[in-house]
Amino acid sequence: MAGHSKFKNIMHRKGRQDAVRSKMFSKLSKEITVAAKMGDPDPDSNPRLRLAVNNAKAQSMPKDNIQRAINKSQAGDAESYDEIRYEGYGPAGVAVVVEALTDNRNRSASNIRSYFTKCGGSLGETGSVSFMFDRVGEIIYKLEAGEADAVLEAAIEAGAEDVQSDESGHTIYTAFEDLNDVAKALEEALGEADSTKIIWKPQNLTPVDADKAQTLMKLIDMLEDDDDVQNVYTNFDVDEETMAELAS
Secondary structure (H helix, E strand, C coil): CECHHHHHHHHHHCCCHHHHHHHHHHHHHHHHHHHHHHCCCCHHHCHHHHHHHHHHHHCCCCHHHHHHHHHHHHCCCCCCCEEEEEEEECHHHCEEEEEEEECCHHHHHHHHHHHHHHCCCEEECCCCCHHHEEEEEEEEECHHHCCHHHHHHHHHHHCCCEEEEECCEEEEEEEHHHHHHHHHHHHHHHCCCCEEEEEEEECCCEECCHHHHHHHHHHHHHHHHCCCEEEEEECEECCHHHHHHHHC
């Protein structure tokens, strides 16, 4: 099984739904606040904020929470967050890219370094692994959006670069600069997406055996549980049987 998003789906089905949902809302709120503070508080004129709000809605985040996060950005005492990217290697030499929003760089760096160390990995310099990934737009639709051929046709018409459909849904990739336009066209054709964002997409995948996979998943879990961490991207490839065992 390749790809971090599928791992997340499996792990979330194991339980902890309430805790995961609370953590997710907190991170969505932070992204909305940062996006609104950096630009216009009106989503219609702020592409980054529009993406953040759409993703929050797709995760059923209450409208009051979304508006509260926007309002927070305009308050005089609004917290200031730095955007930082951490890069390193996890078990089995898997490349890991971590995106964080933090109000304390020293705390974030110390915590993230400790996670890598505990799991037998190593934190590197900025740029040490990101060259193995492409910065692209990712739009995800559930299976209910339509048959694979219909989604592919809609994606091509919208100007997307690639489409992958499987039992978990439809994933559409776009050029970094085309994401907003493609997302808008797809929304007209297929309805509201389950997720729309900029990601780090691995160019190649690193095979991971069962022993290393367990430690790798522990590292990913630790990173995602950190309040400062917004997103984690990896290039692992784990077979279906191993993933099923980890999820049991």
